[in-house]
Amino acid sequence: MSAPPLPKALAFDVFGTVVDWRTSVTRESAAFLAAIGRSDIDAAAFADAWRGQYIAAMIGMRKSGRDFVPLDVLHREMLEAALRERAIDPASLDEELLADWNRAWHRxxxxxxxxxxxxxxxxxxxIVTLSNGNVALLLAMARRAGLPWDAILGADxxxxxxxxxxxxxxxxxxxxxxxxxxxLVAAHHxxxxxxxxxxxxxxxxxxxDEYGGAPAPDAHYEQTWEWSASSLTELADMLGC
Incomplete structure (x- = not known):
């Protein structure tokens, strides 16, 4: 088969493709759970539960006709839901602690x-972002992690x-x-x-390792893509970079 034509630009999914959300959110959540005296809660399971609401939140936005809100808002709603599932009332916690916990996705x-x-x-x-993250979130993440985007384009x-x-x-x-x-460059079929x-x-x-070794929830969408690589450096090899 002939090689596909080289694109004029690359747009990247971010969560899971470019950054390791699970390890990072687990680390952050362990610290915040300790701060509220709940070190008995498994931080990795909490991170999975928080992220696990993501697809349902996207579907819910489309089906409900709700006006667009940035991902930071949805992440906060998902955080509070994950806390309630563990019998923790978010209203009982310090607002700045909750806000900083929610910014774990910026870090x-x-x-x-x-x-x-x-x-x-x-x-x-x-290279640009094509992410469901909002610009403020993606900008903070890029500056902290040294991500050299040409442009940051969020869902907002x-x-x-x-x-x-x-x-x-x-x-x-x-x-x-x-x-x-x-x-589009992504780790999600x-x-x-x-x-x-x-x-x-x-x-x-x-x-x-995105889901800690667990199967990806969208594996059934797998097709033969124009390019398939085990890393971004291997993709760079494929594209002659």
Missing amino acids: LDPWPDTVAGLTRLKERLP VSGAYKPDPRAYLRTAELLGIAPGELC GDLTAARACGLQTAYVDRP
């Missing part, structure tokens, strides 16, 4: 190959959460290119499936 660590891989890819192609830019087609098509529009000239349906090129990056 996620990159995967070991991320910065080197992005830096190499950027030498040849523009498109006004839509993936897998809504508007999220993918608006990104291409903002970059002044056709959808087929934009490649469901995300890539939605991007392909919008005409984008696709690059899969395997992150087997």
